[in-house]
Amino acid sequence: MLNGRRILLVIGGGIAAYKSLDLIRRLQDRGAEVVPVMTRAAAEFVTPLSVSALAGQKAYGDLFDLTDEAEMGHIQLSRAADLIVVAPATANLMAKMVQGIADNLATTLLMATDKRVLIAPAMNVRMWEHAATQRNLKALQDDGVLVVGPNEGDMACGEYGHGRMAEVPEIVAAVENALLNGPLKGKHVVVTSGPTHEPIDPVRYIANRSSGTQGSAIANALAGLGARVTFVSGPVTSELPGGCEIVQVETAAEMLSAVEAALPADAAVFAAAVADWRVASRSGSKIKKDGSGKLPVLEFTENPDILATVSQLKKGRPQLVVGFAAETDDVMANATAKRARKGCDWIVANDVSPETGIMGGAENAVTLISKDAADVWPRMSKTEVARKLAERIVGAISDG
Numbered sequence: 001m002l003n004g005r006r007i008l009l010v011i012g013g014g015i016a017a018y019k020s021l022d023l024i025r026r027l028q029d030r031g032a033e034v035v036p037v038m039t040r041a042a043a044e045f046v047t048p049l050s051v052s053a054l055a056g057q058k059a060y061g062d063l064f065d066l067t068d069e070a071e072m073g074h075i076q077l078s079r080a081a082d083l084i085v086v087a088p089a090t091a092n093l094m095a096k097m098v099q100g101i102a103d104n105l106a107t108t109l110l111m112a113t114d115k116r117v118l119i120a121p122a123m124n125v126r127m128w129e130h131a132a133t134q135r136n137l138k139a140l141q142d143d144g145v146l147v148v149g150p151n152e153g154d155m156a157c158g159e160y161g162h163g164r165m166a167e168v169p170e171i172v173a174a175v176e177n178a179l180l181n182g183p184l185k186g187k188h189v190v191v192t193s194g195p196t197h198e199p200i201d202p203v204r205y206i207a208n209r210s211s212g213t214q215g216s217a218i219a220n221a222l223a224g225l226g227a228r229v230t231f232v233s234g235p236v237t238s239e240l241p242g243g244c245e246i247v248q249v250e251t252a253a254e255m256l257s258a259v260e261a262a263l264p265a266d267a268a269v270f271a272a273a274v275a276d277w278r279v280a281s282r283s284g285s286k287i288k289k290d291g292s293g294k295l296p297v298l299e300f301t302e303n304p305d306i307l308a309t310v311s312q313l314k315k316g317r318p319q320l321v322v323g324f325a326a327e328t329d330d331v332m333a334n335a336t337a338k339r340a341r342k343g344c345d346w347i348v349a350n351d352v353s354p355e356t357g358i359m360g361g362a363e364n365a366v367t368l369i370s371k372d373a374a375d376v377w378p379r380m381s382k383t384e385v386a387r388k389l390a391e392r393i394v395g396a397i398s399d400g
């Protein structure tokens with residue numbers, strides 16, 4: 001599955017562009033988000049309206065579309081994708097890619113990206129067999145560009161041979177292969193997320209305002225880089241991440257057991273807002289008003305600290321343990337002390353004062369605290385925080 005993955009689809013100008021409409025749908029069926037970019041020639045074959053209607057978002061066409069402040073810049077657009085797919089990749093587009101020509105939005109994005117690129121060439125058989133195209137194909141492959149197809153068959157121009165664009169299921173399979181064999185391939189990461197619910201009696205519980213949005217985004221980003229992710233989540237209404245093994249729990253004690261059962265892992269990211277205390281005087285039946293006016297008194301006991309427990313494991317500690325510090329006061333000082341006290345490697349610190357709108361919101365402003373550094377990240381979407389964190393995790397645990 002491609003849940004949570006974002007694919008930038010560059011549609012080139014060829015008759016096979018009609019297949020790109022189906023490609024958008026099939027990638028979405030697998031859970032991916034498709035951001036379409038069309039060359040001017042592509043718009044002669046399929047309309048931007050059909051493309052944007054299917055993609056459910058704007059079909060970018062012109063570099064100057066992006067000059068509006070409200071739009072993403074071309075650098076951001078190319079970076080915000082997990083993979084760039086060029087389908088159909090015409091002979092002209094391939095040649096421009098080889099030469100580094102950036103004369104429209106599509107080619108500029110291809111120059112600006114730091115992500116992998118998959119092309120699905122489509123052209124007349126003579127153009128495909130031409131020495132120039134074959135030279136360009138080799139050059140692109142040498143540059144690390146992934147290629148799917150073309151296939152042999154009848155062509156729209158009436159000829160027969162190599163040059164038909166790969167069929168949509170083949171392109172989808174190539175996309176999955178490219179995304180699932182990322183830099184965290186073979187790595188196992190445990191992510192905790194959401195709040196915990198600590199029962200008072202069979203119908204009441206103590207909870208907190210965590211939505212699980214940041215945890216889900218982190219799991220998605222790690223899975224997007226090829227990691228096997230075990231996602232241990234408290235009760236949430238937000239969307240669960242795709243492509244992960246999901247373990248749903250309710251209490252802190254259950255969360256600890258689920259994490260221990262999921263180990264060994266190469267890394268663990270504890271994004272859950274675990275309740276510090278549970279009700280020790282938990283009642284087996286619903287607590288009722290007895291008419292005497294006597295108020296119930298709840299007694300608390302401390303919950304296990306999952307982050308500290310895993311950080312301090314003598315045997316089987318993950319290579320990298322990351323905790324979160326949601327603070328309302330003295331964020332840096334508290335978070336730095338927390339890192340040392342719990343024994344984790346990194347703390348992602350954030351200010352969850354109500355006026356920040358962070359708890360339960362779509363954005364986050366964090367500082368990544370490690371033993372030797374504190375990196376302040378500007379306020380950005382929780383998805384971007386997740387991507388940045390996942391990239392840092394690659395740097396810390398990948399073999400490559």
Ligand code: C5P
Pocket residue numbers: 192252270271272273274275276303304305306307308322323324325326338
């Ligand atoms: O101590 P505090 O709750 O502020 O610590 C926050 C960090 O510790 C988070 O990473 C959270 O997931 C983790 N934690 C935990 N188990 C607890 C309490 C917090 O894993 N019982």
